[in-house]
Amino acid sequence: MRLHVGCAMWNLKSWHGRFLPHRLAAPERLRHYAAWCNAVEGNTTFYATPAPEAVASWAEQTGPDFRFVLKLPRVLTHERRLVGADAELGAFLDAVAPLGPRAHALWVQLPGSFTPADTATLARFLRTLPRTHRYAVEVRHPGFFTDARAARQLEDALAPVAAEWVPFDTTAFFASPPTSDAEREAWTNKPRMPLRTRALTDRPIVRYLGRDDTARTVEGWQPWVAVVAGWLAEGRSPTVFLHTPDNADAPALARQFHDEVRARVSGLDPLPDPSPTEPATLF
Known part of the structure; x- marks a missing residue:
């Protein structure tokens, strides 16, 4: 039983030094992203x-x-x-x-x-x-x-x-006016889509757009935790993509979503531990 989670991209400047090592060659960035998602x-x-x-x-x-x-x-x-x-x-x-x-x-x-x-x-x-x-x-x-x-x-x-x-769930994002430059840009560019949670196949795919505020993003995805847990119980193999307007924390949020679903579903394999972004030092 596996739940796949991920982001809209595998490389973002703000991820360097957090999710990806600094000065990482472009052909190696996906490899390090794949240790997170x-x-x-x-x-x-x-x-x-x-x-x-x-x-x-x-x-x-x-x-x-x-x-x-x-x-x-x-x-x-x-x-x-x-x-x-x-x-x-x-x-x-x-x-x-x-x-x-x-x-x-x-x-x-x-x-x-x-x-x-x-x-x-x-x-x-x-x-x-x-x-x-x-x-x-x-x-x-x-x-x-x-x-x-x-x-x-x-x-x-x-x-x-x-x-x-x-489904591209933007309901949590459009629930209240934007509060950051990234949110204001997304406010004009992202579609206002009605919520849909019905799966047609054994491999449903969900796109979820939260806010730059982590707490509000997590609050908004709670219905999906229940839906995805239900799909897994039915034997489906879902994939969920986590977006925020700036995507600065997206890899960590994707893993947090996975953890919340796993807490409800016994037998769901954990994600592997991510690689360190910088080599270990003696001091």
Whole structure:
């Protein structure tokens, strides 16, 4: 029984000296991040298909049980809107192949302009995808959440390929006005998504956005502790990504979330102890 937790990235300047050693070469940063968390969001793949040597390095730095949830390139999801991008899709699939089972799911994040009226387009696209991967879909139009018929149609589109519906829970973040520069920036950029806690598959994926105040972040995720514990009891294998506006404490928060779930679920394996960020000294 395993719960995977992670962050939106594996490298952040504010993590150096805390979660990652100072002066760490770029090709080694993922290896040290993977000592803190056992999953990561692949947001960089949204902007460009990675080079084969980069993906090979990701695989070399992580164990076989590490999970990448890789975002499909925006040319597919936002520019072509899932139509007429076979060449780009093929190039992306070839590029991520070295990850093997580490590519836990390929993530179809759709823009807010992709409405319930476009569900048939999504269904056709999903049917063309190879069954060598799992898939996860994130929608941002409110109609998918407020219209029961639209929600059912989306679930019906996901079911034939066993794709998961990824919730992005921003309810705790938008519960009160921002109090920091990072929160003010996120206030204008992050989507105000209704809460959804229903899993469709045996491998649900959750994205949670808290606040820069740790206590408020922890308070906001309490419903998810119960939900995730319930999924584990049902035999599911969830992945949870912890975000805050500045992400300064995200790796420690991800581990804390794991600890809180583990306190409720007997038999859940602990995360390994992270590597020290600096070598031990005599004084």
